[in-house]
Amino acid sequence: MDIAAAAGVSKSLVSLALRGDEGVSDATRARILGVADELGYRSNTLARGLVQGRTMLLGVLLTDLANPYHTEVVAGVEEAADAEGFTALLAHGRNDRRRLEQQLDALLQLSVDGVVVISSWLDPRVLTEAARRAPVVMVGRPAEHPTGVDTVANDDAAGATAAVEHLAGLGHRRIAHIAGSRRPAARARREGYLAAMRRAGLAAEAAVHTIGDDTGRRAAAAAELLEAAAPTAVFAVNDLAALAVLDRAHVLGVPVPDRLSVVGYDNTGLAETVRPRLTSVDQPRATMGRLAVTLLLERLGGRTADRREVLPPTLIPRASTGVAPAG
Amino acid sequence: MDIAAAAGVSKSLVSLALRGDEGVSDATRARILGVADELGYRSNTLARGLVQGRTMLLGVLLTDLANPYHTEVVAGVEEAADAEGFTALLAHGRNDRRRLEQQLDALLQLSVDGVVVISSWLDPRVLTEAARRAPVVMVGRPAEHPTGVDTVANDDAAGATAAVEHLAGLGHRRIAHIAGSRRPAARARREGYLAAMRRAGLAAEAAVHTIGDDTGRRAAAAAELLEAAAPTAVFAVNDLAALAVLDRAHVLGVPVPDRLSVVGYDNTGLAETVRPRLTSVDQPRATMGRLAVTLLLERLGGRTADRREVLPPTLIPRASTGVAPAG
DNA sequence: AAACCGAGCTGGAACGTTCCAGAAGGCGAG
DNA sequence: CTCGCCTTCTGGAACGTTCCAGCTCGGTTT
Numbered sequence: 001m002d003i004a005a006a007a008g009v010s011k012s013l014v015s016l017a018l019r020g021d022e023g024v025s026d027a028t029r030a031r032i033l034g035v036a037d038e039l040g041y042r043s044n045t046l047a048r049g050l051v052q053g054r055t056m057l058l059g060v061l062l063t064d065l066a067n068p069y070h071t072e073v074v075a076g077v078e079e080a081a082d083a084e085g086f087t088a089l090l091a092h093g094r095n096d097r098r099r100l101e102q103q104l105d106a107l108l109q110l111s112v113d114g115v116v117v118i119s120s121w122l123d124p125r126v127l128t129e130a131a132r133r134a135p136v137v138m139v140g141r142p143a144e145h146p147t148g149v150d151t152v153a154n155d156d157a158a159g160a161t162a163a164v165e166h167l168a169g170l171g172h173r174r175i176a177h178i179a180g181s182r183r184p185a186a187r188a189r190r191e192g193y194l195a196a197m198r199r200a201g202l203a204a205e206a207a208v209h210t211i212g213d214d215t216g217r218r219a220a221a222a223a224e225l226l227e228a229a230a231p232t233a234v235f236a237v238n239d240l241a242a243l244a245v246l247d248r249a250h251v252l253g254v255p256v257p258d259r260l261s262v263v264g265y266d267n268t269g270l271a272e273t274v275r276p277r278l279t280s281v282d283q284p285r286a287t288m289g290r291l292a293v294t295l296l297l298e299r300l301g302g303r304t305a306d307r308r309e310v311l312p313p314t315l316i317p318r319a320s321t322g323v324a325p326a327g
Numbered sequence: 328m329d330i331a332a333a334a335g336v337s338k339s340l341v342s343l344a345l346r347g348d349e350g351v352s353d354a355t356r357a358r359i360l361g362v363a364d365e366l367g368y369r370s371n372t373l374a375r376g377l378v379q380g381r382t383m384l385l386g387v388l389l390t391d392l393a394n395p396y397h398t399e400v401v402a403g404v405e406e407a408a409d410a411e412g413f414t415a416l417l418a419h420g421r422n423d424r425r426r427l428e429q430q431l432d433a434l435l436q437l438s439v440d441g442v443v444v445i446s447s448w449l450d451p452r453v454l455t456e457a458a459r460r461a462p463v464v465m466v467g468r469p470a471e472h473p474t475g476v477d478t479v480a481n482d483d484a485a486g487a488t489a490a491v492e493h494l495a496g497l498g499h500r501r502i503a504h505i506a507g508s509r510r511p512a513a514r515a516r517r518e519g520y521l522a523a524m525r526r527a528g529l530a531a532e533a534a535v536h537t538i539g540d541d542t543g544r545r546a547a548a549a550a551e552l553l554e555a556a557a558p559t560a561v562f563a564v565n566d567l568a569a570l571a572v573l574d575r576a577h578v579l580g581v582p583v584p585d586r587l588s589v590v591g592y593d594n595t596g597l598a599e600t601v602r603p604r605l606t607s608v609d610q611p612r613a614t615m616g617r618l619a620v621t622l623l624l625e626r627l628g629g630r631t632a633d634r635r636e637v638l639p640p641t642l643i644p645r646a647s648t649g650v651a652p653a654g
Numbered sequence: 655a656a657a658c659c660g661a662g663c664t665g666g667a668a669c670g671t672t673c674c675a676g677a678a679g680g681c682g683a684g
Numbered sequence: 685c686t687c688g689c690c691t692t693c694t695g696g697a698a699c700g701t702t703c704c705a706g707c708t709c710g711g712t713t714t
Contacts, residue, residue, distance in 0.1 A: 010664045015702065023662060042460065045436040046373045046382070047700035050669045055373070057437075065398040065417075066596070074392060078419060082426075087433045090392075090417035092405060099409075106414045109372040110384075133369065243600065250602055269393070273570065273597065275577055337694045342672065350692060374670035377699045657714080664707070670699105677694070684687085 007035045018043065049111050058296065059107035059134075060090045063100060063119040068268045069285065070118050073139055076289020077116050084297060086113065097121050108133045114296035116289070120183060124149075135299035137292040141184040150295040150307045154283040156185050159313040160192025160235065161199075163263045163281055166315055167233040168200045171324035172261060176207040176231035178221060178241045186237050189265065193235055207231065211241060218244040226252065232260060232324050239264035239271050242278055246320065257322030267316055276319035283313050334362045345370065376438050385623065386434035386461075387417045390427060390446040395595045396612065397445050400466050403616020404443050411624060413440065424448050435460045441623035443616070447510060451476075462626035464619040468511040477622040477634045481610040483512050486640040487519025487562065488526075490590045490608055493642050494560040495527045498651035499588060503534040503558035505548060505568045513564050516592065520562055534558065538568060549575040559587060559651050566591035566598050569605055573647065584649030594643055603646035610640045 004011040009028065017024045017032040018041075024032075049055035058081050062070045074090065081088040091107055093100030100121055107115055114135040117127065122138075124146035130136050131148035138146065141153040167175050177193045180186030190208060197206040207229040211221035222244040225234065236242035242264030246256060254260050256276055264271055267282035291309055298307075331338040336355065344351045344359040345368075351359075376382035385408050389397045401417065408415040418434055420427030427448055434442055441462040444454065449465075451473035457463050458475035465473065468480040494502050504520045507513030517535060524533040534556040538548035549571040552561065563569035569591030573583060581587050583603055591598055594609035618636055625634075 011701085012665075012703085013663060015700095016663090019702090023660095025662060028662080040456075040459070042432070042436050044377075044438065044700055045433075046377045046438050047669090048702070050371075050373045050377060050671090050700085051702045053669080065392065065401060066395060068393060071392040074419070075421065078421065087430070088419070090419065092401070092415070092417065094402065094405065103414070105369070106372075109369050111371065111373050129367075132367070247602065270600065274601065275574065338671085339673085339695075340693060342670095343693090346672090352692065355692080371670050374699085375672070377670085377701090378672045380699080655714100657712100659710105659712075661710095662708090664705105666704095668703080669701090673698080674696095675694105678692085679690105680692105681690085682688095684685100 003032065003035050003039060003041055006039070007032050054113050055111050056086050057110065057112045058086045058088045058293070059104075059110070059112040059115040060088050061093065061100065061104055061107065061115060061117045061119065062090065063093045063121050064095050065092050068270075069266050069283075072285035073118050073289040073292075076286035076291075077293055078289075079286070080290040080293035084293065086293075093119065093121070101126055104130055113300060116292045116296065120185065135296050137295045137299075139288055139292050141188060143184045145306070145308060147306065150292075150299070150309070152288045152292050152295070152309045152311070153185075154288070154313045155310050156188035156313075157192030157195065159265060159281040159283075159315075160189045161196040162313065162315040163235040163265070164193060164196035164200060164202075166279070166317065166321065167235065167261060167263065168202065170233075170261065170321060172233040173202055173324070174205050174207075174229065174231040175202065175233045175235060176209065176225055176229045178225060178234060178236040178245065179208050179210045180237035180241070181210075189237050211237075211244075219248065222248040226254070226260075233262070233321070234260070235263045235265075237265060239266050239268045239278060239280055242280070242320075243270060243274060246274060246276075246278070257320055259325050261321040261324070263315075263321060271316070271318065279318045279321040280316055281313050282316050284311050287311060330359065330362050330366060330368055333366070334359050381440050382438050383413050384437065384439040385413045385415045385620070386431075386437070386439035386442040387415050388420065388427065388431055388434065388442060388444045388446065389417065390420045390448050391422050392417075392419050395597075396593050396610075399612035400445050400616040400619075403613035403618075404620055405616075406613070407617040407620035411620065413620075420446065420448070428453055431457055440627060443619045443623065447512065462623050464622045464626075466615055466619050468515060470511045472633070472635060474633065477619075477626070477636070479615045479619050479622070479636045479638070480512075481615070481640045482637050483515035483640075484519030484522065486592060486608040486610070486642075487516045488523040489640065489642040490562040490592070491520060491523035491527060493606070493644065493648065494562065494588060494590065495529065497560075497588065497648060499560040500529055500651070501532050501534075501556065501558040502529065502560045502562060503536070503552055503556045505552060505561060505563040505572065506535050506537045507564035507568070508537075516564055538564075538571075545571040546575065553579065553581070553587075560589070560648070561587070562590045562592075564592060566593050566595045566605060566607055569607070569647075570597060570601060573601060573603075573605070584647055586652050588648040588651070590642075590648060598643070598645065606645045606648040607643055608640050609643050611638050614638060 004014045017029045078088045091103035117138045120140040124144050127146040127149045137150045139152045179190045209221050209225040211218050234245050264278050264280035267280040271278040271280040331341045344356045405415045418430035444465045447467040451471050454473040454476045464477045466479045506517045536548050536552040538545050561572050591605050591607035594607040598605035598607040
């Protein structure tokens with residue numbers, strides 16, 4: 001450390017002074033800080049991490065940067081990380097499971113103190129294995145709970161129920177559902193929809209159409225659904241699917257919400273952008289991100305039992321839903 | 328290194344074997360790899376970085392994760408980084424200049440081998456200072472070129488010209504512009520618009536309304552513009568502003584594109600989502616990201632002269648523009 | 655005056671790698 | 685048989701920090 005030489009003290013004392021330790025005289029401290037400033041000194045995270053065994057870095061691994069759902073969770077994670085003195089570093093899987101695993105590996109090799117995984121894509125065994133090297137919290141609904149890993153999810157069944165009850169409360173009976181792929185969250189929403197329809201005495205009216213992830217099939221499913229089931233209301237598995245329905249309704253000349261009500265899920269920025277504004281089920285994303293950090297810190301504090309947190313979503317009514325058309 | 332003990336060789340040999348060096352006998356290599364696998368060994372980036380003086384990490388600093396413009400640049404950066412054997416780590420400024428600086432600092436302290444800054448927010452002096460510790464490339468249009476830093480930008484004037492020529496070619500004369508804040512890119516687009524209007528002999532018809540960054544003022548500016556200037560076409564500084572115009576037109580019952588044509592800038596996902604699909608100027612974002620990495624590598628290879636790259640944008644015609652209404 | 659104390663400082667080990675000089679042993683050429 | 689060379693392997697230094705045990709020196713207590 002050249003600061004030591006320049007200030008005429010030992011490197012140990014430089015270290016103490018820079019870290020603000022008590023046992024350094026004011027005069028010496030001032031001199032050391034002065035020299036450090038002059039030399040443009042920046043501490044070296046690598047060296048510190050190596051000797052301390054912790055880096056104050058949190059890794060955030062996400063499947064898809066472009067997905068606004070993910071980025072709001074990230075905001076929550078960052079806020080909490082900042083408050084605890086950690087730096088959040090993001091790694092991006094770009095919708096590719098292999099790459100996701102590589103990025104996870106890269107984070108672990110960097111000796112991050114913990115990892116928040118915002119993705120349902122990783123194999124539970126990969127997560128369990130990762131959790132042996134650093135605490136791992138997964139945000140999202142896993143198909144199968146990975147042992148050694150904490151999870152934070154929203155209550156998809158409750159969200160679906162809220163959507164159905166909102167629509168039923170407006171007098172709708174033919175409430176159809178556009179379901180997602182076989183992913184766990186989508187499945188839970190679908191089951192929640194079916195259960196809520198039963199409870200509302202509308203089991204006979206339930207209609208489910210399943211879509212893929214790509215835009216083309218979304219549009220096709222929307223068209224099919226509107227023509228086959230002739231619903232007065234649609235609960236869609238997510239905002240993008242809801243958008244496809246709005247789009248199709250526009251093409252068919254069906255006015256929304258006068259003749260058709262539509263509810264989305266995730267309350268993405270889109271919901272507030274499209275015309276009409278989309279009623280959508282909101283997950284408390286920022287809260288989920290913050291909670292993930294809390295769970296990580298608990299693990300760092302020594303907790304070993306797995307935790308599985310489920311947070312309640314909220315329905316945000318907007319202009320895409322209205323009272324059911326008469327007849 | 329416990330692998331060394333378990334395999335009965337020196338730590339040096341373990342290092343050589345794991346890195347695939349030639350001078351290790353096949354039998355010994357197999358034994359070492361076997362032991363490493365069994366012990367679940369992962370190399371330690373901190374230690375390697377410390378001794379080698381490079382980490383094979385690229386830092387990507389961005390103002391706003393939620394901005395799809397940024398994320399596509401990131402995709403280009405990641406693609407190129409991957410191809411060169413680097414790992415891209417993202418740090419996020421969350422629309423806060425102070426935080427942006429802190430994150431930049433964190434990246435430098437991590438000893439990343441280079442930084443791609445996707446933001447026009449940082450003080451040029453901060454960037455110049457950072458560039459003394461690691462190569463820095465800025466993607467975006469700086470107000471003032473920071474010395475020691477390479478920049479990659481799109482040609483905003485050319486983009487504005489393309490928009491005006493497209494509209495003029497459709498017979499429009501009263502082409503108004505919704506301008507952005509005082510940020511350099513916005514200013515360049517505005518100047519480009521004015522110059523193109525002059526060249527088209529429409530200087531007298533030019534009308535500029537300026538907006539802020541928030542949604543409310545966007546809507547107000549859109550309303551004001553449509554009512555005051557009564558244009559038949561609007562070139563907006565970005566897609567969000569264009570959206571506000573579409574929205575306002577919808578409220579006023581002005582059909583697009585029959586009585587009003589609208590062109591955006593940035594060609595974000597929104598442009599393909601809204602109805603009608605938005606004509607927009609596309610920046611070659613992925614290419615810009617890849618180019619940024621190329622420039623970083625050149626710096627690592629020893630180049631010291633600053634480079635300033637400007638890439639041509641492309642207008643993507645969609646349904647929001649049509650021939651000017653008669654009369 | 656001896657013993658103790660605390661404030662202020664130092665030197666060296668440690669962290670997990672890579673790198674470098676060089677050692678050991680086998681083999682072919684002279 | 686000796687020399688040199690090649691292959692395979694080793695030991696220790698180095699990277700920039702933190703941590704720990706311990707040093708020195710003036711002042712206070714007994």
